[in-house]
Amino acid sequence: MPTVCHQGPVLAGSATLATIGALTLYLGKPTSYGKHSQSVSSGPLLPARVAWFLQELPSFVVPVGMLAWQSRSLFGQPGNVLLGLFSAHYFHRTFIYSLLTRGRPFPVMLFLRAIAFCIGNGFLQAYYLIYCAEYPKEWYTDVRFSVGVFLFILGMGINIHSDYLLRQLRKPGEIIYKIPRGGLFKYVSGANFLGEITEWMGYALASWSIPAFAFAFSSLCFLGVQAFYHHHRFYLKMFKDYPKSRRALIPFIF
Numbered sequence: 001m002p003t004v005c006h007q008g009p010v011l012a013g014s015a016t017l018a019t020i021g022a023l024t025l026y027l028g029k030p031t032s033y034g035k036h037s038q039s040v041s042s043g044p045l046l047p048a049r050v051a052w053f054l055q056e057l058p059s060f061v062v063p064v065g066m067l068a069w070q071s072r073s074l075f076g077q078p079g080n081v082l083l084g085l086f087s088a089h090y091f092h093r094t095f096i097y098s099l100l101t102r103g104r105p106f107p108v109m110l111f112l113r114a115i116a117f118c119i120g121n122g123f124l125q126a127y128y129l130i131y132c133a134e135y136p137k138e139w140y141t142d143v144r145f146s147v148g149v150f151l152f153i154l155g156m157g158i159n160i161h162s163d164y165l166l167r168q169l170r171k172p173g174e175i176i177y178k179i180p181r182g183g184l185f186k187y188v189s190g191a192n193f194l195g196e197i198t199e200w201m202g203y204a205l206a207s208w209s210i211p212a213f214a215f216a217f218s219s220l221c222f223l224g225v226q227a228f229y230h231h232h233r234f235y236l237k238m239f240k241d242y243p244k245s246r247r248a249l250i251p252f253i254f
Helices: 007-027 034-039 048-069 078-100 108-132 137-141 143-167 191-207 210-238
Strands: none
Touching (some): 007 108, 078 143, 078 191, 108 210, 137 143, 143 191, 191 210
């Protein structure tokens, strides 16, 4: 395992993330999954729980493995704490969310793209925070770290609670769609997306790094497109009684 930072791959990886986000925003194309799977040719399918588990797993295993392999102390380093937050999100997505989801079968091509993204992004974030990041001793009291960690925890709570509310809409085996209610769904159609975007914005602020901001931007583009162009419009089209005051992603605004 390398012990020095090579900035070239870090910048290239960050540029790739930002480009993926920009292309997603520009194309505005729905992912061929869930409520959008009928409008796009899906091809071979995987069971939803298997697909979510396998595709999210690298984003947990890669950073944790790199942390365990590096020679410095695991405690006291801001970079290790930030990588711990990153890994905590994907621990939940891998070992809890994936086992509870009741989603439709997952397209294999979408799964392969997702697992490649998770491997690459997991390695990029871990590599930077372990080998490249240099934080002053007072970083724990810096307002960027404090506010960023607060936003990350807040966003993760919103994301988990919103996913819980979505699961309660269906009984096991049901494939019908209902209007989400409760929590931030009172104000936006994509409450779960808002939570995850808030997480990664907080992570980027707390880490104050190019790879983290690139990942946050990519997440904002992808999840923002899903929330506005697809989920919000889908609900408005399907339900005549859908709340007119409910926005797509940002309460009262957008």
